[in-house]
Amino acid sequence: MIPRLKELYFKEIQTSLKEKFGFKNLYMTPNLEKVVINMGLGLDGNDSKIIKSCEEDLANICGQKPVLTKFKKSISNFKTRKGTNAGLKVTLRKNKMYEFIDRLVNIALPRIKDFRGLSSNGFDKFGNYTFGVKEHIIFPEVNFDKVDKIRGLDITIVINSKSIEHSHELLTKLNFPFKKKGEN
Numbered sequence: 001m002i003p004r005l006k007e008l009y010f011k012e013i014q015t016s017l018k019e020k021f022g023f024k025n026l027y028m029t030p031n032l033e034k035v036v037i038n039m040g041l042g043l044d045g046n047d048s049k050i051i052k053s054c055e056e057d058l059a060n061i062c063g064q065k066p067v068l069t070k071f072k073k074s075i076s077n078f079k080t081r082k083g084t085n086a087g088l089k090v091t092l093r094k095n096k097m098y099e100f101i102d103r104l105v106n107i108a109l110p111r112i113k114d115f116r117g118l119s120s121n122g123f124d125k126f127g128n129y130t131f132g133v134k135e136h137i138i139f140p141e142v143n144f145d146k147v148d149k150i151r152g153l154d155i156t157i158v159i160n161s162k163s164i165e166h167s168h169e170l171l172t173k174l175n176f177p178f179k180k181k182g183e184n
Helices: 004-021 042-046 048-062 094-111 164-173
Strands: 031-040 067-070 085-092 129-133 153-160
Touching: 004 031, 004 094, 004 164, 031 048, 031 094, 042 048, 042 085, 048 085, 048 094, 085 094, 153 164
Parallel strands: none
Antiparallel strands: 031 085, 031 153, 067 085, 129 153
């Protein structure tokens, strides 16, 4: 079964982006490549029980088992050792990516306390968009009673586009709630 957002993208959004930016064909339009979700563990990376519970939460949110990431080098100020656990990471592609973005935009983001919209400053020079979520419990898949500590998530949406303007327009068409110019 094709995800609702993917069907919307290929039927309506792609053609409207082609007309708006004057592309010669549909393959020049910006499209989503992957979504990467990171959860940093910090000092809790050494505790196997905490890693297991975070792994379950992230697997429930994404529908895919996360990968355990390690520190690449030791930094004494951050109390890190090379090779110890740093966090968890999930990379979503194709149908799972569209389903996750649909749940994120329509269910999870409206559940954030005092949410005024996403910042437009999260784009890098390649057109990818990155933002952070302070509470992973905004996703309905996470059982609030079993959570020992509220953790944050970093979400990166990798977009195949020529400019930041194209990427911003794509995400706006996918109903991402960006702050308007002039708002705090």
